[in-house]
Amino acid sequence: MGETIDAGGVDLWVERRGTGPDVLLVAGLGDTAEAWQAQLDGLADRYRLTAFDNRGAGRTPLSEEPLSVPRMAEDAAALLDALGIPAAHVAGFSGGSFIAQELALGRPELVSSLVLVSTCARPDAYFRSMTGFWHWMAERAPSERAMLEAFFLWVYTPRAHADGTVARIVEETLAFPHPQSVDAFQRQLASFVRHDTLDRLAQITAPTLVLAGELDLATPPRLGRVVAEGIPDAEFEVLPGEAHQPFQEVPDLFNARADAFWREVGARG
Template sequence: MGEHIRAGTLDIWTEQVGHGPDVLLIGGGGDTVESWQFQLDGLADRYRMTAFDNRGAGRTTMPDGPVTAEMMADDAAAVLDALGIPSAHVAGFSGGSIIAQELALRRPDLVRSLVLQSTWPVMDPYLRSWLLFVRWLVEVAPTERAFLEGFFLDIYTARAHNDRTVAAFIDGVLAFPYKQSAGDLQRYLDAFLDHDTTDRLPQISAPTLVLAGGSDPTARPELGRAVADAIPGARFEVMAGESHQPFQEVPDRWNACVDAFWREVEADLDSPPRSLATASAL
């Protein structure tokens, strides 16, 4: 069960499960702890998984004033500090991946590694226009269901729409008691419209895996590739046939991918320096 923890100036709804190396999960627009359910269930046998509701989403309130990616990165840092976690593998998707970038830039001490799903360095005109469309759609859609049905056309694959996976997701969102207001979603989206980490990404030193859905019409693979090319040593993988949120559509495949990456990072961090290893072998 989750609980509110005092993190900075906010009471942030946080859930923590499992045992092992620490992982922090950062959601995208309007998404809450529940968006990571397949990871909380599927990886808790190997990691201590922490997820939280961003400001203005779910059970975390939206303070007055503007919202920025930097501000939300500080929220994420405050969660780790409040829980006494010295460093964690950090995974974020969509807007959450931008928050994760900022966390790695602002508090590198807290970031053991980065997984950036459906990410970008700066919105190109296409992605920016799409985000402005979503900002408009949430205001004018005749019902919440109509908004979700339209919005999710660009988030999930045709496969997930046709096999009723998306319909089940929508039913879950509609039944969720802690609804995000249209205004709070718009303020969240505004934080990313002109946000640009292009020139600062080379400063990220954490081992990084960038994942893109090969069929994602929004955060397209070329945008993820630009992030990976800018971060020293970053790995880039395209999940063919997948869209914006493969961690929900093909969670077993996604979990296996990030688990292999985290295991590799842990092995590298636990290995003694090469000179010492060579000396001991002699």
């Protein structure tokens, strides 16, 4: 069961599981703590995992103040402070990986390591055009189901569309009792489009693993490679046959790779 935590004046909905070294899981556009269910279930025997709803997603309200990636990184830092966690391994995907970058830049003492999944440092022309389409698609899709079915074309592999995985996720999303509003979706999306750490990546000191899906349309490997090349000594891996959310589609593979990386970081001290 989750709970609401006052994180610097923001009521963040938080799910916690397991025991061991601390891991903070940071979700992307529109996603809630449940997006990390396979990690909360699969890694709890080795780690104390914390996942949360970003502002405007799920059970965390969206305030009237301007939304930005640095502001959401401050929320993540305030959550760690409120929970009394001095440092954690931080894993973020898509927009959550943008937040994780800003967290590592703004509060480096809180970040033991970074796992950045489906990431980029500065959106390019394709990304901006794609997200511009998402912006008006959220308003004009004939139904929430149609919106999800279209949006997920950029998110999941052809395999997941063929084997029923996407259909299941659509049904679960429609049944979720805390849907994201169109306004919240658009405001989160706009903040992620403004993300830019390209000229500051060299300042990140945390050990970093960058994972990219070979078939990712939204943040293809070329964008992740730029991030890995900009962060000193970062590791970069392309996952063959995977798309934007491998932690959901192949959770055993993802969990094993993240676990191996965290153990390596821990062994280095």
